[in-house]
Amino acid sequence: MTTTTQPKASMHILKTSADPLVSQGARRATEETSGSAAPTTQPGADTEVVPRARRRQFSNADKRRILDAADRCTQPGEIGALLRREGVYSSSLSTWRRQREAADLAALAPQKRGPKPDPAAAEARQIAQLMRENERLKSQLDKAHLVIEVQKKVAALLGSPIDNTHDKS
Structure with missing residues (x-):
């Protein structure tokens, strides 16, 4: 009976111990749990984030270099080999x-x-031109109103008044 009480007492001491490393080592030695130990990974590899595929981008100098090499190709199959070597599609070449x-x-x-x-x-010049045209048209309108008023007065003096219903005062 002493054998069964001995392990319980040692386990109780390990659980209440202030040193967490002692309890961690005892747990690893007795059982394997998923949360007991951190998984071993390489320092630069993050397994949770999947790298996104990025589209290749060629600089203008690279494009010109590949085009010059394609223009120099004379034998059948040379352009295909160049495209495979550079990792370029024929549609990109065209x-x-x-x-x-x-x-x-x-x-x-x-x-x-x-x-x-x-x-x-240019916008300021156009606005200035439109404002000058607006002033010119206002001046012409004022002159036209003056002529109409004179015609109304002359007609009233001659005895045939002009109807004022169309007047826009």
Whole structure:
């Protein structure tokens, strides 16, 4: 009977011990639990976060280098080997050729000389022009109203008054 009481007493001492390492070691020695020990992983590998796939991006220099190498290919199969070696699709090659031709044409296009117009200044000029036109039209309207008033007075003096229902005072 002493054998059964002895392990209980030692387990009770281990549970109440102030040193957590003693209890951890005893637990590992007696049973395997999932929370008893931290899993061993490499220091740089985080297993919970899956790395996201990123699209390859080629710089303009890389694109030009690959296009030049493709232009130098003369034998059948050389372009395919180049594409496999560089990890590029043939559609990318054709897109880059189109971009290169468009850039060459844009470089040869005539350029306007002088400073580029400022959009804010152009907007301010347009507002000033519209305000001048508005003032001119107001002046013309005032002159037209004056002429109409004179015509009404002349008609009243001659004895045939003009109807005022269309007057917009």
